[in-house]
Amino acid sequence: MKYLDEFSDPDLARSLLRQIHAATTRPWALMEVCGGQTHSIIRHGIDQLLPDGVEMIHGPGCPVCVTPLSVIDKALAIAARPGVIFCSFGDMLRVPGSGRDLFEVRGAGADVRVVYSPLDALGIARDNPDREVVFFGIGFETTAPANALTVHQARRLGIRNFSLLVSHVLVPPAISAIMESPRCRVQGFLAAGHVCSVMGTSEYPSLSRKYGVPIVVTGFEPLDVLEGIRQAIVQLEQGRHETLNAYPRAVPETGNPVAREMLADVFEVTDRAWRGIGTIPGSGWRLTDRYRDFDAEHRFDVTGVHAAESALCRSGEVLQGLIKPHECAAFGRVCTPRQPLGATMVSSEGACAAYYTYRRVTG
Structure with a gap:
């Protein structure tokens, strides 16, 4: 297949579904770890076409959603400072902090700008040498190489008024945390193809062996997801x-060696807090000592900011796959995309946003 629409071919989809039904003899619970896969599953009703008893559990695969409240509050505190130009991708502007979001900070007079690349933010820093320019660097292994490259370029070019607010998280430690939870029901995983296109697949076989679960790296189109499900169920059976x-x-087995080399130079592994989940050891990146001068958290002294999650929002349970979005009493009532309680309702990859967009009120 050469073209994207071929990966939505209904005849091929029906063929894969027949194979999945033929292979399934008992109930199974699979988790997709990517928000893009979640939206594909809900949009196309894939979970409703699977055999009875085969459940898709939506995991913590939305980078916006897992960014902890304390980091959002740090972003708000930095953005509100005089002389700062705060740059971010657009999907972060509506994510609620403890009291407001970046849109509201901008409405109050702060210079908050939407950019399409961290290199755009570096260009703004070069053009505004009398201002501090901060880029909000969030996400999984997928977005980290571009952020690493930007910091590397800032250092190489001597652009000292640029910094990065880092909140990068890693998928393999999250899988371990999910499997070690006493409430875990997951029996197999669909791993995120774009993460593995950067990092390769070498970290996953040991997880499969340790926890006795199949892990199938797959993409985001309907046929990709169905083939991933088919391969996982065949293994389970x-x-x-x-x-x-x-x-x-x-996805090559080794990922992208150039990107991995850049990541190893700029970032080092650290413990990270995940919104609604808590701290997972060794699950994130921070800037190495060589690049620590470009760390916005230290530059603006916001390391002590802490925050408490909304008592009404159950996004943490959604992110862990413990409940479906519609099982939260706030869903679609006091929590909507226009008035979100949590990031899972804001992000284009959030499970709550998927259920709301596609009017899914049952599992």
């Missing part, structure tokens, strides 16, 4: 637990 790559058109 046969009592196997291997890591397989169902997305070879985008």
Whole structure:
């Protein structure tokens, strides 16, 4: 197949569904770890076409959603300071902090700008040498290489008025945290293809062996997701637990060596807090000592900012796959995309946003 629309071919989808039904003899619970896969599943009703008893559990795969409240509050505190130009991707502007969001800070007079690349923010810093320019660097392994490159460029070019507010998180430690939870029901995973296109697949076989779960790396189109589900169920039915790559058109086993080299130079592993989940050891990145001067958290002295989650919002349970979005009493009532309680209702990859957009009021 050469073209994207071929990965939505209904005849091929029906064929894969027949194979999934033929292979399934008992209930299974699979988790997709990517918000893009969640939206594809809900948009196309894939979960409703699977055999009875096969459940898709929506995991913590939305980068906006897992950014902790304390980091949002740090962003708000920095953005509100005089002389600061705060740059971010657009999907972060509506994410609620403890009392407001970046849109409201901008409405109050702060210079908050939407950019399409961290390199755009670096260009703004170069053009405004009398201002401090901060880029909000969030996300999984997918977005980290561009942020690493930007910091590397800032250092190389001597642009000292640029800094990065870092909140990068890593997928493999999150899988471990999910599997070690006493409430875990997950029996297999669909891993995010774009993460593996950067990092490769080498970290996953040991997780498959340790926890006895199949992990299938897959993409985001309907046929990608169905093939990932098929391969996971076939393994479960046969009592196997291997890591397989169902997305070879985008994911080489070694990932992207150039990107990984840049990441190793700029970032080092650290413990990270995940919104609604808590701190997962070794689950994130921070700037290495070599680049610590570009760390906005230290430059603006906001390391001591802490925050408490909304008592009404159950996004943490949604992110852990413990409940579906519609099982939260606030869903669609006091929590909507226009008035969100949590990030899972704001982000284009959030599970709550998917359920709300596609009018899903049942599992």
